[in-house]
Amino acid sequence: MNSHPVPHMDSTADLSRGADPLEAPALAAQALVAQARVAETLQRARRIGRTWAARPIPERLRIIRRARHLIARDCETLAALLLPRRSVPETLVSEILPLADAARFLERRAAGLLAPRVQRRGRPVWLPGVRAEIRREPLGVVLILAPSNYPLFLPGVQILQALTAGNTVCAKPAPGWAAPLQHLARLLAEAGLPDGALSILDDTQPCAEAAVQAGFDRILLTGSAETGRSVLRAAAPRLTPATMELSGNDAMFVLPGADLNLVASCLAYALRLNGGATCIAPRRVFVTPTAAPLLEQALLTRIQTIAPVVVAPHVLASLPALLQQAAASGARVLAWPAAGLVPPIVVADAGPDLRLLQQDVFAPVLAIVPVRDMPHALELAAICRYALGASIFGPEPEARAMAAQVNAGSVVINDVIVPTADPRLPFGGRGESGFGVTRGSDGLLEMTALKAISIRRGRLRPHLGAPTNRDAARFATMIRWLHGQWWRRP
Template identity: 50%
Template sequence: MLALIPDHAPIDVMMAEILPMISAIRFLEKEAASLLKDAPLSVLGRPIWLWGVKSHISRRPLGVVLIIAPGNYPLMLAGIQTLQALAAGNTVALKPAPGRTALLKHFVSLLTQSGLPQGVIHILPEDAGPKAVQEAFDLIVLTGSEETGRKVALAAAQNLTPTIMELSGADPVFVLPSANLSLVARALHFGLTLKHGSTCIAPRRVFVHGNHREALGAQLALLLKNSGANHQTHYPALDKLTLTIEQAGGSVRKLGAATILLLDADQAALADVDLFAPWLALIGVSDMAEAIQIESRSRHALGASIFGDEKTARALAKQIPAGSVTINDLIVPTADPRLPFGGARASGYGVTRGREGLLSMTRAVSVSTRRSGAFHLLHHARILHGKFSR
């Protein structure tokens, strides 16, 4: 399996792909049956005019789910979404990202060896995306960019096909005055180097008190220097961003493979971009209230991290629109298979993973059975209804 993702470090593949998917499988094995079984409603709270009626809610599969897989997490994201769709009773059409067909074919072969019936998963050609989204699938799940999300949503609307959009972020990190800057620097270094920065919830916009920005930048620079990370890849979009930053009066530091932008609060919007590369912006703010004001105007709302004392961080978390918030950590806690994952604004809508992600692969059907007390169906009641309906 590791050999089929040669462009990512084996430790990243193991930690960020294989282990989270194994955890998700165990979650489904343990929880799926109980989450998907019929749920009877208690007679307590039943409206009095429904005396004699018993109801339950049934979760039914949607049908055929189209999953458009990403290239940055080609096994974990595509695998978990596929397994959730199958666990809910659907069949799957799986469209790999460029260069990932061999990986997903191997994944499907392992499922087949484990007893999955032939034909339950159909792997599409890598270039089949534009045509596939025009077909009448029962659900489309996309993991991709905002631009791709718009195109898929427009095409899906022609058939009124529901969609789940897991789109990119420009994740904020809030560094409280009480934060341990050494811990923050280590976390930012991890986020910058994990999969060479190709993570949708990598740290991008780091809000830090102006007095602490230089100290944090110095600790991060030391870590980048000592780690020897020098995976040199040319990112034209990052070149364009750095030019924009310099023209706006910000500073740019190249530290090995990483790019660190130094911005003031009034320049923060320049870093609110969907860009996969090893970069982040250290944004000097007067306090966290100013950071929250900036965040309230941001286009993306996928993940966020807060560093500092827990009580203050929890209060701040309530003001952040992101779908996933971590305190004194980043990225790793979101791999908990019990947690739903999704964003808002330009980061998409709907969720995958967790209880909510599994249920999103189904539709709810209510079934009500009357056993007695149907007053409105009695003969005299129908006569009265006809009299007063004239």
């Protein structure tokens, strides 16, 4: 389950472009207030960060464990705070359960992952007496910019990982979705997290812009590619490093021999889940011409009972033009938005040049693209600049072989979406789907800075003497002895 584009976040200069001149003073005042609040929160987080980072990892993990127990205690309360994003049952399994599992993963694995690593083997012979060690240290204060489609699970895992690694955190909720993160912060405080180690910022646009420019030690954004560009531009003057979990237009490959009923059921699930607002949902379904009509019929049978949904205004505004372009190109659009609602939309006989196959459409929409074979499907899939996830259906040996060829950060075989929430797995995209990872072992390590420590023991330090011309022959002999092929005859 992945990111929904957060509302567009331009730099302050871009935001004011074209604004009503009468509103400019008010906007400037809001920006100044937001900058002052963010700066104060950041300073406070830095102060508490020194003592939080110094706490032993087992102490931090005891807080994470207590927080997990409290999340379980308040699971229904947390789910209720996410209405009407989705129903309580769906929220419990799509946001609360994977969040708790992510906490338990940290309890089991974080101490070993964050422990110093001594390099015991492979020391060069020219470094006698040197002991090498690699440490993982906190970054400092981490800024988390949360999405609106999974406003608790996605930022919640990032918060837990950042805190476990010894960072302090400021999280900016998506507009209108502050309550779930505020409740999570209260649970962490109840679990023993020091005051100021986690701050929930305002959910406003001025706050987001001020935070991006404030000088945090890392920014984690879950949002659209457009928002990612804006954040990187605003963060560039301070060279703030960032992890970008961005848009998707995911491919599905239906191999010969695939169970078309299973494929249809998985596609229907993806169209229904969260009203289609899941970046890792399949949008481009590549299938052979003989299987395409069978898959189409099986899918239409399964989506008849799925109710139309409300989508974001900018999505609703852009969708008709994309569908009209598809229809004009010869594709069959089997449903259309009506009365401001979007039903599950299947575009059959879609050609590879459709704009629908190139944009991050955050609605219950997918296109069935007939292809000659799977090599042809890979060629067409590579046209899209997004590379977040992919799914492959078919016999496992063939599917595994194809997974190695697919350009995507995450590949699921014979299922969709759900396995990507496995707390053991990293999650991240390629291309315009972003860079860096969250979740899993790699996501935890991304919340740290590497430090290499070398300790010289004994009195031998031959490099301290100035080399002479006679040393050149000895050095050359040593290099040939270590790395040459002197023991082999021509």
